Amino acid sequence: GQQHIAVAIDGPAASGKSTVAKKLAKLLGLNMVNTGAMYRAVVWGALQKNVSPNDPAAVVAMLSDFDFECKINQGSSEVWVDGQLLESELRSDAVNANVSAIAAIVEVRELLVAKQRGLLQYGSVIMEGRDIGSVVFPDTPYKLYIDASEEVRAARRAADGEVDAVGKRDAQDSKRKVSPLIVADGATVIDSSEMTLEEVIEAAVAALTAQGLDQSFLDRN
Ligand code: CDP
Ligand code: CDP
Numbered sequence: 001g002q003q004h005i006a007v008a009i010d011g012p013a014a015s016g017k018s019t020v021a022k023k024l025a026k027l028l029g030l031n032m033v034n035t036g037a038m039y040r041a042v043v044w045g046a047l048q049k050n051v052s053p054n055d056p057a058a059v060v061a062m063l064s065d066f067d068f069e070c071k072i073n074q075g076s077s078e079v080w081v082d083g084q085l086l087e088s089e090l091r092s093d094a095v096n097a098n099v100s101a102i103a104a105i106v107e108v109r110e111l112l113v114a115k116q117r118g119l120l121q122y123g124s125v126i127m128e129g130r131d132i133g134s135v136v137f138p139d140t141p142y143k144l145y146i147d148a149s150e151e152v153r154a155a156r157r158a159a160d161g162e163v164d165a166v167g168k169r170d171a172q173d174s175k176r177k178v179s180p181l182i183v184a185d186g187a188t189v190i191d192s193s194e195m196t197l198e199e200v201i202e203a204a205v206a207a208l209t210a211q212g213l214d215q216s217f218l219d220r221n
């Protein structure tokens with residue numbers, strides 16, 4: 001039968017990954033998976049249970065009976081913790097401040113990477129995060145790395161009304177031992193600092209076409 005494909009999108013905070021991934025998912029008819037939401041959900045669960053995100057042993061103990069689900073609903077990923085669908089909860093200042101610490105814990109990454117790979121059974125995906133092209137789907141030929149200058153990214157996040165130490169989070173994500181943010185082998189870098197969203201989408205489609213994305217995906221729309 002038909003093999004499902006995975007398109008990987010990585011890059012630093014507020015570079016435009018989710019916005020671009022959402023548009024590409026619609027355009028190409030793929031399920032869209034936001035993996036940052038999964039790391040954020042673990043932070044939300046920890047804060048809810050008074051587990052310190054900075055205490056790896058306590059976080060790992062919490063995982064042993066963590067009620068966490070990730071599903072595809074109408075083409076995009078949802079995260080549920082303790083039977084609750086999490087949305088705006090995931091963008092709180094407290095979650096922003098603690099997510100890089102949680103994401104540096106190897107047991108957290110193992111759990112979430114397994115779930116991310118499992119989602120491929122429900123259909124082809126476009127998945128965005130930090131380690132999708134390097135760790136989650138290293139063998140996919142379809143890889144993008146969306147970048148933008150730190151000034152531009154901080155301004156975009158502020159314009160969205162969030163308190164978020166973007167530069168600090170990037171430093172933590174790039175310097176950690178396990179699955180640091182890197183440009184994966186074979187990824188095409190798109191610097192969106194001076195580009196509109198439409199220009200980024202155009203560049204992304206051109207890059208994926210050059211990487212050999214089947215014309216049938218592009219013909220769907
Ligand atoms: O939306 P934004 O780019 O600000 O962040 P996000 O994609 O929601 O990711 C939040 C945090 O989760 C990142 O700062 C990383 O610490 C972590 N993360 C990760 O380690 N690996 C991923 N594949 C996705 C997110
Ligand atoms: O997912 P990630 O954190 O990488 O970024 P995002 O939440 O998709 O995008 C951050 C903000 O930048 C959004 O408000 C976008 O509309 C805006 N933006 C963009 O993503 N790309 C551009 N070329 C221009 C603006």
Ligand code: CDP
Pocket residue numbers: 069070071072073115118119122
């Ligand atoms: O059972 P586990 O979560 O360990 O892994 P799985 O059986 O490989 O399923 C991966 C995820 O896909 C599960 O969390 C399911 O809730 C979810 N799922 C989905 O996305 N779409 C469906 N139609 C059914 C399940």
